[in-house]
Amino acid sequence: xxSTLKTIAISLVAAASLSISSIVMAVDGAxxxxxxxxxxxxxxxxxxxxxxxxxxxxxxxxxYLVQQMQDIKSGARSNGMTMVxxxxxxxxxxxxxxxxxxxxxxxx
Numbered sequence: 834x835x836s837t838l839k840t841i842a843i844s845l846v847a848a849a850s851l852s853i854s855s856i857v858m859a860v861d862g863a864x865x866x867x868x869x870x871x872x873x874x875x876x877x878x879x880x881x882x883x884x885x886x887x888x889x890x891x892x893x894x895x896x897y898l899v900q901q902m903q904d905i906k907s908g909a910r911s912n913g914m915t916m917v918x919x920x921x922x923x924x925x926x927x928x929x930x931x932x933x934x935x936x937x938x939x940x941x
Contacts, residue, residue, distance in 0.1 A: 862936020865929050870921065878940045887914065891940030898934035903927075 866872060866879065871890075875882050880891030890898060904910035906922035925933075 860932070862933045865933050866936065869925055869929070869933070871933070879937045880940055890937045893937060895931075895934040895938035898937055899930050902930045902934070 860868075863878075866875075867877075871879065874884070874887050875890050878891045880889050882889060901910065902922055902925065905915050905918045906925070908919070
């Protein structure tokens with residue numbers, strides 16, 4: 834009897850952990866863009882960078898944006914301001930890149 838209750842308890846804890854992880858992963862792109870400090874240089878919606886040298890990200894193709902973020906993170910892209918971006922991309926996961934890119938692509 835105790836073994837069955839223990840198994841049920843472990844299962845419930847595991848299920849709760851998965852649910853919490855899903856909620857955390859479901860953070861929207863706009864929130865990620867802000868919490869990853871992207872707004873500091875690219876503007877609130879990625880469409881008004883603070884300097885002409887910085888690219889407008891809002892409205893860009895999502896696949897293009899993901900590729901650029903991956904290339905900066907891996908070091909495959911190392912021109913312009915990528916030295917600054919490499920440090921920032923170090924705290925961004927693949928899933929977060931895709932979420933932000935989808936949101937940025939929807940910005941008009």
